[in-house]
Each structure stands twice: as C-alpha cells, then as structure tokens.
Amino acid sequence: MIYNTHADLSSEEASISIYNVDDQVLSDSLHRHERNEIILITKGSGEWQIGEKEGRFGPGTLGYAKSGTLHSWNANDAGASGSKTSAIVLHFPREALPQAFLELKEVTVVKQFFEKVNNGAVVQIREFDRIHSRLRTILGSRGMLRIARTHALFDLIAHVNGWQVVGYQDLENRKRLDRARLKTVYKYLDSHFRQPVSRDAVARLVEMEPNSFSRFFHRASGQKFSDYLAVIRVRHAATLLGSRRSLPVSQIASESGFRNLSVFNQQFRKRLGVTPAAYRKQLDSELIQP
Numbered sequence: 001m002i003y004n005t006h007a008d009l010s011s012e013e014a015s016i017s018i019y020n021v022d023d024q025v026l027s028d029s030l031h032r033h034e035r036n037e038i039i040l041i042t043k044g045s046g047e048w049q050i051g052e053k054e055g056r057f058g059p060g061t062l063g064y065a066k067s068g069t070l071h072s073w074n075a076n077d078a079g080a081s082g083s084k085t086s087a088i089v090l091h092f093p094r095e096a097l098p099q100a101f102l103e104l105k106e107v108t109v110v111k112q113f114f115e116k117v118n119n120g121a122v123v124q125i126r127e128f129d130r131i132h133s134r135l136r137t138i139l140g141s142r143g144m145l146r147i148a149r150t151h152a153l154f155d156l157i158a159h160v161n162g163w164q165v166v167g168y169q170d171l172e173n174r175k176r177l178d179r180a181r182l183k184t185v186y187k188y189l190d191s192h193f194r195q196p197v198s199r200d201a202v203a204r205l206v207e208m209e210p211n212s213f214s215r216f217f218h219r220a221s222g223q224k225f226s227d228y229l230a231v232i233r234v235r236h237a238a239t240l241l242g243s244r245r246s247l248p249v250s251q252i253a254s255e256s257g258f259r260n261l262s263v264f265n266q267q268f269r270k271r272l273g274v275t276p277a278a279y280r281k282q283l284d285s286e287l288i289q290p
Helices: 105-117 129-138 143-158 168-192 199-205 210-221 225-243 249-255 261-272 276-281
Strands: 005-007 017-024 036-043 046-050 053-057 061-065 071-075 085-092 120-124
Touching: 036 071, 036 129, 046 061, 046 120, 046 210, 053 120, 061 071, 071 085, 071 210, 085 129, 085 143, 105 120, 105 143, 129 143, 168 199, 168 210, 168 225, 199 210, 199 225, 210 225, 225 249, 225 261, 225 276, 249 261, 249 276, 261 276
Parallel strands: none
Antiparallel strands: 005 017, 017 085, 036 061, 036 085, 046 053, 046 071, 061 120
C-alpha cells in the first residue's frame, strides 16, 4: 500500500511501524508484506480482500493480515472525491509475539486470538474510538513503550467478537469456486468472443460485482479480463488470415469480435509484433502465436 501517509518512524527505524492514511483514494493491487498488518478504517468505503476472502469495508472496519498473506483495500469509484479514505495502519514482525511470550498465562487470550484468526480476519465495529485511541498511543512512542502499547492493542482486539476469519477451509472452498467460475467464463467467451462482450455482463454471469470480478479474474487466471479476451480474438483473426486469404482485413476484424479496425490493428500488433497485413505475408514461415 503506497499513499501519502504520515508515519512517525520509517520502516528502517522501527520494527513496529504505524502510520496514518489521510484522505487518500485506496487503490491496492493484491500484495503481501514480510510483517503482519492491522488496519482500522476511520473514513470511506470500498472493498477488501484478504487471502481468498472478500467483503465491503466502511468506517469501523478492522482488518488483520498475517505476514505473507495476499490482501488489498480498494475504495469505491477510485478518483471520485467522495471515495477518499482515512485509516491507521500498524505493521509488526512475527518476532513481536515470540512463542515463549505466548506461553505466559497472562497472554492466553492473545495467543488464542492469533491462532483463531490464522492467515487473516476482518470485523466491523460500531464504536471504534477505543481501538483508534489505542492505535494512536503507539504513534510517537519509542523503544519498549512502543512494544508494550502494541501488546496492549493485541489484548484489546483479542476481546472483540465477530471476526470473519480467513481459514484454510475458506481458501479451499474459494479455489473450487474460482475454478468453477473460470470454467463458466472461458466457455462463455469461447462462444461469444465474436460478439460485443462487456465485463459487467460476464460478471453478472458468475454473480459478481464488476470490480470484484476483475480482481477475481486477474487473481485466478493470471491476466486481465480485457487482455484474455483480446488474445482470443487475435488468435481467431490470425487463423482467418491464413485460412481465408481472400477476406479483407476489415471483415476478419469484424468476424473476430473487433468493431474498430484501428483497435484491431493495435491489438494484433501488440500480441504478435506485426500488423495483420504483414502477418499474412509471413504465413509461409513459422506461425507466430499470441
């Protein structure tokens, strides 16, 4: 997450770092940290993803992502003035909770909490002033005081009920659902790529919001939805250029799903490195695959 933030110490200066996000438009790609993350949203709304679990956030959303767990926070309608978000974010290393420390009886609740939340979790809190104040006490503190106040935060959030946990079962279920959704999308595009295809329509086909669908498709397939569709169309066009040499390029573009010839030429050259006309001249040599 890279925004205009206000941090009291840089990551090089402190193993436990905390900073404010002040009226920024959150627009994360999926990312992971070497340290654990706790985030409290104090203003704004949007969508979050931790591991394979997704949901909506608003003021009072408290999230935890274990080190190495993919996560993202995205505001509604990025770029709109009403989408600006404020939050306070804490990063801490695994060494902040050593096993010997967790075995102390006084830390039982905290130990049970972190065992329960596993890779990550999110909870919505109606009254979040107490947690916000506890986070702010960490700002500006140094040395052992910073560690002590961070541990006090752990104790406070460990007593919060209603966490949505990202568990291993959730991950397996999501993988199965992703495979089923991808199969549906691939089948639909194979049959409809010659026609106008909108992301929103395909998202509805698999019962997802458009923005969530875009992130899902990129995560599950490894490429953007628009890129995947363009590759299918260019591959079909390349086949027609060889098998139906009398057809004009404009007709091949149309029959491959491109409604604009200049867009077709641009996409063809982007995928194959040559124009459609130049590709036709090279058909006697080794075929190029997009």
